[in-house]
Amino acid sequence: MQEQKLERITPAQAGLDPQCIINMMDRMEKEHINITSFMLLRHGKVLCEASYEPYDAAQLRTVYSLSKTFTSMAVGIAAGEGKIDLDEKITDLFAAEIENGKIQVGKELASLSLRHLLRMSTGQEKEPGDSDCWDDMVSAFLREPFHEMPGEVFRYNSIATYMLSASLKKKGIDLEHYLEEKLLTPMGISGTRWLRDPKGICVGGFGFSLYPEVIAKLGQMILQGGVWNGIQLVPKDYIDMATSKQIENGNDPDSDWAQGYGYQMWRCRHNAVRGDGMYGQFCIIHKETDTVLAMTAVTSDMQGEMNAYYDEVLLKYQDEPLSEDEKTMEVLKKRLNELHYVRPLPEDDGVDVPEAFKKVDLSLTSFFDLSLNIEGNTLTLTGKDGEIWYRAERGCWSKISRKVHCSPFYTEKDSMDTPVIGAWGVKNGALTIRVYEIEFLEEDTLTLTEAEDGIHVSFANTTIPSNPNEYVKKVIEHS
Numbered sequence: 081m082q083e084q085k086l087e088r089i090t091p092a093q094a095g096l097d098p099q100c101i102i103n104m105m106d107r108m109e110k111e112h113i114n115i116t117s118f119m120l121l122r123h124g125k126v127l128c129e130a131s132y133e134p135y136d137a138a139q140l141r142t143v144y145s146l147s148k149t150f151t152s153m154a155v156g157i158a159a160g161e162g163k164i165d166l167d168e169k170i171t172d173l174f175a176a177e178i179e180n181g182k183i184q185v186g187k188e189l190a191s192l193s194l195r196h197l198l199r200m201s202t203g204q205e206k207e208p209g210d211s212d213c214w215d216d217m218v219s220a221f222l223r224e225p226f227h228e229m230p231g232e233v234f235r236y237n238s239i240a241t242y243m244l245s246a247s248l249k250k251k252g253i254d255l256e257h258y259l260e261e262k263l264l265t266p267m268g269i270s271g272t273r274w275l276r277d278p279k280g281i282c283v284g285g286f287g288f289s290l291y292p293e294v295i296a297k298l299g300q301m302i303l304q305g306g307v308w309n310g311i312q313l314v315p316k317d318y319i320d321m322a323t324s325k326q327i328e329n330g331n332d333p334d335s336d337w338a339q340g341y342g343y344q345m346w347r348c349r350h351n352a353v354r355g356d357g358m359y360g361q362f363c364i365i366h367k368e369t370d371t372v373l374a375m376t377a378v379t380s381d382m383q384g385e386m387n388a389y390y391d392e393v394l395l396k397y398q399d400e401p402l403s404e405d406e407k408t409m410e411v412l413k414k415r416l417n418e419l420h421y422v423r424p425l426p427e428d429d430g431v432d433v434p435e436a437f438k439k440v441d442l443s444l445t446s447f448f449d450l451s452l453n454i455e456g457n458t459l460t461l462t463g464k465d466g467e468i469w470y471r472a473e474r475g476c477w478s479k480i481s482r483k484v485h486c487s488p489f490y491t492e493k494d495s496m497d498t499p500v501i502g503a504w505g506v507k508n509g510a511l512t513i514r515v516y517e518i519e520f521l522e523e524d525t526l527t528l529t530e531a532e533d534g535i536h537v538s539f540a541n542t543t544i545p546s547n548p549n550e551y552v553k554k555v556i557e558h559s
Contacts, residue, residue: 086127094122095398098412104392106442113379117292121372132421147288148241152344156318157262166195188226196230197240198343199326203230207239215354236330238285246285255262255282299363299372323353331384409552428505436512472502
């Protein structure tokens with residue numbers, strides 16, 4: 081496959097004062113919006129790009145619900161090839177599952193079509209949420225009660241997007257392979273991967289791992305009406321429908337979640353359109369200025385992230401190129417070379433590590449069957465197979481590559497390497513270990529404390545530190 085790098089130009093050549101980019105970064109930093117990368121395009125050319133350590137331009141990262149826009153493109157391509165009909169009924173596609181599962185078909189389910197899935201208007205009040213959903217998401221979706229007729233009300237539903245992927249599978253189309261053949265390879269993209277369910281179906285609604293330029297190319301292709309290098313990859317009429325308002329989703333003029341919804345894409349203020357994903361993954365397309373923003377982040381303030389981009393960059397573009405401002409460009413270049421995605425280190429008072437913590441069998445869950453060992457300032461977590469899961473020095477972030485046993489969840493591979501960073505410290509007699517999964521944008525924190533009955537271990541997701549979700553607490557006896 082021939083690599084297709086986007087052309088690079090200066091901000092001034094694109095009609096943007098480089099100070100505007102500095103202002104955007106300053107504002108996001110001030111508002112604690114943690115960006116990990118961004119790429120700005122105008123007229124199909126990159127005018128600025130940034131990666132925040134430990135991320136680089138080639139680092140895969142999951143984009144959560146931005147995956148939905150890629151799934152939508154696959155549906156559009158398949159529809160254009162006559163392989164699927166957007167008005168095809170779900171009951172026809174999944175007749176065997178309905179019959180074998182003895183699922184009752186009411187008027188709502190009978191009328192449900194692929195187009196309703198694309199518009200997030202299934203008629204179901206909520207998504208399936210029980211623990212068995214993951215094992216058979218098709219049946220869980222088909223059994224979910226209806227609240228109104230499909231097509232009447234917008235209700236965000238990630239399992240609806242999964243059903244689009246499952247519908248393609250029913251037609252003999254594997255989402256990952258189809259996107260590679262029809263969209264990604266023609267755009268010079270390789271090395272991406274999809275999360276799959278236990279049945280081997282790409283999840284569709286989330287779980288796509290990619291690097292930032294993939295987002296930028298997606299946005300540019302959509303901006304060009306589905307065309308790339310003169311070839312119509314996605315039918316233009318589908319692009320037009322996907323990016324236009326297909327259903328109302330609110331009436332707040334100041335909210336980018338209430339400007340209308342297309343086919344797995346959101347209408348935005350300023351007449352923009354976007355795909356987005358949890359923690360601040362964005363592809364924002366603005367036809368009037370011929371611009372695209374690709375941005376990845378770890379934040380809970382996605383509206384603030386968009387506001388900063390709109391105010392400091394999007395609305396500052398000029399119609400004509402500007403004179404080069406070498407002094408400001410030097411400031412910008414220096415800033416771009418010094419970017420770091422900063423995560424807080426565990427608190428550490430520098431005291432000696434309690435002897436009880438130096439060698440511990442954690443055995444937290446089936447996912448974390450680990451042994452902990454501390455020698456000097458080096459902490460190591462080792463799996464039951466002897467493989468090093470994590471190693472870090474005290475008081476600083478350390479980076480390693482860790483093998484993840486993933487089959488059947490990622491492509492058809494048995495395992496894959498993924499980078500993690502970690503840090504640890506001791507404060508008030510408690511040992512705190514933080515592990516940040518670079519690709520998956522998730523941070524887990526383990527805290528060990530001594531008690532009379534042994535070592536208490538708490539395990540919390542601290543990706544967004546203000547709202548940790550502590551879901552495991554277990555007592556481990558002294559060995």
